[in-house]
Amino acid sequence: MKFTVDRAPLLRALSHIQGVAEKRNTIPILANVLMNHDGEILRLTATDMEIAIVEEIPSEATRAGSVTVPAAVLFEIVRKLTDGALIEFEQESQEEPLHLRAGRYETNLNVLPVDNFPAMLAGDLPHHFSIETNGLRDLIDRTRFAMSNEETRYYLNGIYLHIVLEDKKNYLRAVATDGHRLAKIDTPAPFGVETMPGIIIPRKTVTELRKLLEGDGSSVEVSLSETRIQFRIGSILLTSKLVDGTFPEYSRVIPQNNSRILRVAKQDLAAAVGRVAAISQERSRPVKLTITRNHLTLSAVSPDQGIAQEELDENSVTYDSDDVEIGFQARYLTDITDQIDVEVEFAFANSSSPTLIRDTGQPSALYVLMPIRV
Structure with a gap:
């Protein structure tokens, strides 16, 4: 040649x-x-x-x-x-x-x-739909950080993609969780997905697919069966096996009655978390949130460096409920705030129950974060 x-x-x-x-x-x-x-x-x-x-x-x-x-x-x-x-x-x-x-x-x-050189055949792929590149990118970006990498729970090592019916409308939903945090986002269901089975797209496939979505293509052609999925993006064809497992009933861990609502400016929160967590060498880097009326204090403790704390007031914070003290792993908290543009909304029940987190500018996205003792 x-x-x-x-x-x-x-x-x-x-x-x-x-x-x-x-x-x-x-x-x-x-x-x-x-x-x-x-x-x-x-x-x-x-x-x-x-x-x-x-x-x-x-x-x-x-x-x-x-x-x-x-x-x-x-x-x-x-x-x-x-x-x-x-x-x-x-x-x-x-x-x-x-x-x-x-x-x-x-x-x-x-x-x-x-x-x-082995040939990986896609086989029969009976379900077909087209989705806008930006829409698929958003589904991935807002959930992939929560995928698990534990081999023992292989069924969590990917993004769960499925159809849901809410308010008499079909939505394509992406969900990922590692047991400590959960991310969920919906987008209007593209034509042709109504009969598709729920599938788990593997972690590596998610990673490689996301790279391909950096191009200029306006849409992605998707074909799938219960065992395989194929994406056509311009002149590129990506074929993958799906995770052979059952995704857990994630809706059970989404709190429904968390009534204590904190809203805080995303940029101020993210910067403060980064600064107070910087003193800690622990892998989990716990950060404590002390919340009072229109006031938030973030703090972290290090055996070597002592205590770091930063206060946010009514210029950044809105809160009008009972006082709360709650701790989170800094990296997990940052992973979620990275997906939010302007304002973060926390919904608490108490200091030991799962916390619901939303992007006030993106109602279709929802996050759940488990607290830790600090």
């Missing part, structure tokens, strides 16, 4: 591809990218057998063909080439290395047999 390709589109594709390719190298071929050229289009494919990505790039070829080379190595080479470089690839036979040339730079890349 012999073809040339511009550096910019190849680098962009490889940045997506190398994230999917298997890095643990237990099966060597899974660390490779399959490069297939039909004479007009270069197709790059990577898989770890749980997720697969195919990306197409326009390219001129003198000789069509296929080859597999290490994805990470190729990405690093292309990344360090100069902007605007035209890269030439050539392989005389499938047993020989792939020769790469760009200007005065050239190298050989080791190959593995194309026949050994």
Whole structure:
């Protein structure tokens, strides 16, 4: 095979591809990218057998063909080439290395047999819908921080996507939880999702999909079954297995009668949490919130550094209920406030019950955070 390709589109594709390719190298071929050229289009494919990505790039070829080379190595080479470089690839036979040339730079890349590269088939995907890129990005961004990474509770290692009916309208809902916090957001259901099953999109798939949503495409085509899901974003096709498990009945942990309402400016709260938590070296970095009428004091204690505290008054705080003292893990609190734009609303029952947190400017998003002793 012999073809040339511009550096910019190849680098962009490889940045997506190398994230999917298997890095643990237990099966060597899974660390490779399959490069297939039909004479007009270069197709790059990577898989770890749980997720697969195919990306197409326009390219001129003198000789069509296929080859597999290490994805990470190729990405690093292309990344360090100069902007605007035209890269030439050539392989005389499938047993020989792939020769790469760009200007005065050239190298050989080791190959593995194309026949050994696994094909990850999507199978029958009976459910189809299209969703706006911004809408899907929002579903992911407002929930992914709450995904669990505990292998024993694998069914929490992803985002639960399902249809709900509220006020006689269908909504597409994304939920994630790790047992300490929960994130939930709804968006109007796109046409075609009414019969889709509830699915759990795995953590790695969520991560790679989010990278792809940085592009300019206006919509994403989604196809799915009970075991697999496929996303088409422009010239990119991402296919993934789904988590084979049952997501817990999350509605049971969402408090319904928390009546003590605190509203606080997001920027002031986030900055204060960061400052008071900075003295603590503990992994959990607990922060205590002492709440009185239109007044909030945040404090943290460190055995080595002593006590840090900061006060927020009526310029930032609205509260008119019984006094409350409650503690949260600083990182968990920050993860939630990062999703909020202007004002954070807390709804408390007491110092030991789950706290409900909302974005006053985004009523479709809801968060639950478990308190800790401080």
